[in-house]
Amino acid sequence: MRIEIxxxxxxxxxxxxxxxxxxxxxxxxxxxxxxxxxxxxxxxxGGDSRVDIIISDNEDEIGYVRARNADIAVFMYPSLMKNLSxxxxxxxxxxxxxxxxxIDSLREYDWTIISExxxxxxxxxxxxxxxANMMIxxxxxxxxxxVDPEAVERVIREEMPSKxxxxxxxxxxxxxxxx
Amino acid sequence: xxxxxxxxxxxxxxAAIASGLKFFAGYPITPSSDIFEYLAEELPRRGGYVxxxxxxxxxxxxxxxxxxxxxxxxxxxxxxxxxxxxEGISIAVMTETPLVIAYIMRAGPATxxxxxxxxxxxxxxxxxxxxxxxxxVFAPSNPQEAYDLTxxxxxxxxxxxxxxxxxxxxxxxxxxxKVLIREAGEIEIIDRRSIEILRKKGCEWSLDDxxxxxxVGDGYDIYVETLTHxxxxxxxxxxxVQRRLMWRLYRKIINNREVLFEYxxxxxxxxxxxxxxxxxxxxxxxxxEAVRELNKNEEDFCVFKLKTLYPINEKIFYEKTRDVDKIFxxxxxxxxxxxxIRSILRDKDVISISVIDLEYPDPDEIVERxxxxx
Amino acid sequence: xxxxxxHPLDKYVRTEKLPTLWCPGCTIGIVMTSLxxxxxxxxxxxxxxxxxxxxxxxxxxxxxxxxxxRFDSVRTxxxxxxxxxxxxxxxxxxxxxxxVGGDGDICAIGGNHLLHAxxxxxxxxxxxxxxxxxxxxxxxxxxxxPLKLYTTTTPYGNPEKPLNIIRLACSLGANFVxxxxxxxxxxxxxxxxxxxxxxGLALIEVLSSCPxxxxxxxxxxxxxxxxxxxxxxxxxxxxxxxxxxxYDWEKGFVIGVYLDKDDPGYIDNLSxxxxxxxxx
Ligand SMILES: Cc1ncc(C[n+]2csc(CCOP(=O)(O)OP(=O)(O)O)c2C)c(N)n1
Numbered sequence: 001m002r003i004e005i006x007x008x009x010x011x012x013x014x015x016x017x018x019x020x021x022x023x024x025x026x027x028x029x030x031x032x033x034x035x036x037x038x039x040x041x042x043x044x045x046g047g048d049s050r051v052d053i054i055i056s057d058n059e060d061e062i063g064y065v066r067a068r069n070a071d072i073a074v075f076m077y078p079s080l081m082k083n084l085s086x087x088x089x090x091x092x093x094x095x096x097x098x099x100x101x102x103i104d105s106l107r108e109y110d111w112t113i114i115s116e117x118x119x120x121x122x123x124x125x126x127x128x129x130x131x132a133n134m135m136i137x138x139x140x141x142x143x144x145x146x147v148d149p150e151a152v153e154r155v156i157r158e159e160m161p162s163k164x165x166x167x168x169x170x171x172x173x174x175x176x177x178x179x
Numbered sequence: 180x181x182x183x184x185x186x187x188x189x190x191x192x193x194a195a196i197a198s199g200l201k202f203f204a205g206y207p208i209t210p211s212s213d214i215f216e217y218l219a220e221e222l223p224r225r226g227g228y229v230x231x232x233x234x235x236x237x238x239x240x241x242x243x244x245x246x247x248x249x250x251x252x253x254x255x256x257x258x259x260x261x262x263x264x265x266e267g268i269s270i271a272v273m274t275e276t277p278l279v280i281a282y283i284m285r286a287g288p289a290t291x292x293x294x295x296x297x298x299x300x301x302x303x304x305x306x307x308x309x310x311x312x313x314x315x316v317f318a319p320s321n322p323q324e325a326y327d328l329t330x331x332x333x334x335x336x337x338x339x340x341x342x343x344x345x346x347x348x349x350x351x352x353x354x355x356x357k358v359l360i361r362e363a364g365e366i367e368i369i370d371r372r373s374i375e376i377l378r379k380k381g382c383e384w385s386l387d388d389x390x391x392x393x394x395v396g397d398g399y400d401i402y403v404e405t406l407t408h409x410x411x412x413x414x415x416x417x418x419x420v421q422r423r424l425m426w427r428l429y430r431k432i433i434n435n436r437e438v439l440f441e442y443x444x445x446x447x448x449x450x451x452x453x454x455x456x457x458x459x460x461x462x463x464x465x466x467x468e469a470v471r472e473l474n475k476n477e478e479d480f481c482v483f484k485l486k487t488l489y490p491i492n493e494k495i496f497y498e499k500t501r502d503v504d505k506i507f508x509x510x511x512x513x514x515x516x517x518x519x520i521r522s523i524l525r526d527k528d529v530i531s532i533s534v535i536d537l538e539y540p541d542p543d544e545i546v547e548r549x550x551x552x553x
Numbered sequence: 554x555x556x557x558x559x560h561p562l563d564k565y566v567r568t569e570k571l572p573t574l575w576c577p578g579c580t581i582g583i584v585m586t587s588l589x590x591x592x593x594x595x596x597x598x599x600x601x602x603x604x605x606x607x608x609x610x611x612x613x614x615x616x617x618x619x620x621x622x623r624f625d626s627v628r629t630x631x632x633x634x635x636x637x638x639x640x641x642x643x644x645x646x647x648x649x650x651x652x653v654g655g656d657g658d659i660c661a662i663g664g665n666h667l668l669h670a671x672x673x674x675x676x677x678x679x680x681x682x683x684x685x686x687x688x689x690x691x692x693x694x695x696x697x698x699p700l701k702l703y704t705t706t707t708p709y710g711n712p713e714k715p716l717n718i719i720r721l722a723c724s725l726g727a728n729f730v731x732x733x734x735x736x737x738x739x740x741x742x743x744x745x746x747x748x749x750x751x752x753g754l755a756l757i758e759v760l761s762s763c764p765x766x767x768x769x770x771x772x773x774x775x776x777x778x779x780x781x782x783x784x785x786x787x788x789x790x791x792x793x794x795x796x797x798x799x800y801d802w803e804k805g806f807v808i809g810v811y812l813d814k815d816d817p818g819y820i821d822n823l824s825x826x827x828x829x830x831x832x833x
Contacts, residue, residue, distance in 0.1 A: 027184035027357040036355040063467025233669040237636035244640030395625045399604040403627040
């Protein structure tokens with residue numbers, strides 16, 4: 001079993017944090033092996049960022065830390081979408097932030113698309129765009145069930161300064177609890 | 180003991196703290212700076228010091244100075260910075276100063292591509308300073324190894340009184356993995372002050388050529404000599420003393436090859452290993468994927484991953500390759516370390532597969548290049 | 554049989570390393586002796602502990618002082634003494650850390666480190682033995698070689714204006730800046746004595762005569778004549794002004810203490826910051 005995840009966005013959208021929270025949850029609260037990589041332009045603010053996460057129950061299967069055939073993907077921004085599409089499986093679950101990505105531009109891909117204007121919702125409900133990443137994480141876990149949401153909440157508490165716990169956990173729960 | 184999901188650079192910093200790091204001196208350079216920044220945050224709270232100096236020359240000499248107070252000391256850098264440090268490393272070799280340099284390789288030459296990877300500096304890490312005495316070089320291929328080998332690097336530097344290079348690269352710097360982090364007390368931490376105890380007690384290390392180290396503040400009489408010196412630390416410009424000194428410093432490392440040489444062997448369930456890929460560092464990541472593809476055709480590929488680049492234990496090389504037909508050495512440079520391997524495996528077919536890639540080399544390219552030889 | 558007479562300073566000297574490599578008539582020995590006398594005085598007064606003195610020396614004739622004194626002494630590469638000494642001071646703040654070197658060692662190849670140590674008001678005593686030439690390597694130009702002088706690497710004359718170390722040090726924030734001369738050992742000893750009591754950076758430039766190398770270039774190789782030539786150029790002043798620090802072989806040199814203040818040094822600033830962080 002090898003599960004591959006690609007996360008992509010623009011610097012400042014919180015893609016790296018999304019990846020780290022997910023990675024830490026898998027590492028600390030499941031018995032899976034997990035590995036990954038971060039790619040971002042360090043010199044430029046607002047450059048593209050890409051996170052790969054590989055999960056497996058067999059250590060030999062996670063040597064290569066890049067997705068080649070992703071089962072799950074997240075795009076918060078369109079810039080890398082075309083480039084990365086060749087690494088995404090047909091029918092893969094792909095989460096799209098329609099605040100920045102035109103839904104019509106997705107027609108060429110044979111993906112199972114799950115889309116919401118995450119950033120807009122985040123601004124409307126929580127008064128900031130900064131927790132859109134946690135909202136997506138909640139949605140991803142609701143749809144894929146790769147980890148227990150309780151474990152994610154625990155990691156948020158372990159990793160973030162306490163003043164940010166509440167808003168991040170609420171935004172994380174938002175898509176999970178939505179009927 | 181805890182489990183975390185961290186990057187290679189973070190793993191180095193965590194392991195340095197667990198090893199008892201007391202002093203870090205550095206000059207910022209991508210892709211090593213986040214080691215520096217994390218330690219700058221953490222170490223002062225635990226009683227250590229992290230100082231940015233005016234350049235890499237100052238940094239390496241500050242690390243040497245710190246080490247002579249019997250404090251564990253390190254720096255982190257990349258190609259251009261290491262090039263400035265080499266004179267100091269030679270001084271550390273001669274004065275037998277324990278220290279650790281985390282060398283995070285990036286694409287070169289010159290300033291190259293600061294954020295991107297390469298394995299161009301393997302020989303520089305091993306031999307790149309005057310005096311012709313190589314020093315131990317450990318090369319992790321993922322964050323867990325970065326953690327474990329950093330601890331090994333500190334222990335080695337302490338017990339053998341030598342500079343040690345931990346050779347990582349830009350890809351591993353940003354590679355993440357599940358890492359088992361052990362705290363002090365859960366790992367064996369060697370301190371130079373325990374050399375005599377270990378010698379008496381008996382241990383796996385060969386310590387015949389290591390002398391006890393006295394530090395600044397231990398009395399008023401330490402003397403650190405950079406000139407050729409005899410066993411009493413007196414400058415003696417004679418061939419006889421030069422020979423004794425050179426061979427002792429050389430033996431001190433090489434006679435510990437069995438303890439220092441680390442590797443892992445992966446046969447992916449094959450009964451026999453007909454074709455072997457030898458690799459190290461971040462290139463292992465791509466190789467592990469390439470091998471899954473190659474093994475689909477029952478080619479019986481195995482992987483021999485080197486975690487120590489110097490010193491090598493030749494015996495293990497002979498053992499592992501005894502029944503192997505073809506050996507491929509895959510590295511992200513023009514084909515460097517393969518020369519070292521050819522000098523050991525003189526009667527084997529050793530094929531160099533050099534893939535120069537700013538990212539993880541494409542596994543398909545490796546498969547294709549290897550198949551040309553099948 | 555010759556009777557070995559013990560010199561009163563022998564206890565501070567690694568006598569097994571004698572004779573020194575210094576040429577006959579070299580005045581570095583006077584600098585070392587003045588320094589040892591000042592140290593001895595402070596030790597006897599209970600103001601300094603012998604086991605809390607560290608010497609750091611680089612490469613060059615002058616740097617060898619660190620090789621001959623019997624204290625903790627660390628030698629290192631040409632020009633790299635200051636960062637090494639800095640680290641020792643940070644980790645052993647109770648030590649008096651003394652850097653010794655030549656004008657080439659500290660001002661040329663190590664110039665950048667000097668600049669930053671001064672800026673930091675780093676708690677070091679830095680002694681620059683200025684013989685105005687590269688002695689050890691046989692007479693090449695140094696940053697303090699007088700204008701127009703012949704050296705082996707400026708055979709048509711030195712086109713460069715020499716560095717005024719005093720002005721540099723005073724402008725960058727050192728606590729104590731003085732110029733002494735090997736030709737005036739008593740004054741030198743007093744300067745060293747004062748400097749040993751300072752926090753922050755204490756920089757002492759010591760003019761010295763080098764009959765063998767510098768002497769050859771100026772045509773005065775006789776040790777006594779060489780010594781007297783320098784001595785005749787020295788003017789002693791009690792509290793000289795910065796303008797009087799002018800560095801000019803033709804006009805001569807004013808020795809004395811140019812700057813003496815008591816600002817917090819680097820170690821004070823560092824421990825203040827860390828104290829609030831660690832609570833100790
Ligand atoms: C990196 C390096 N470059 C050059 C040398 C050769 N070298 C040794 S001493 C010296 C200059 C000595 O001049 P100075 O520092 O003024 O000291 P002096 O011998 O005059 O006391 C040089 C260039 C060296 N040891 N290391």
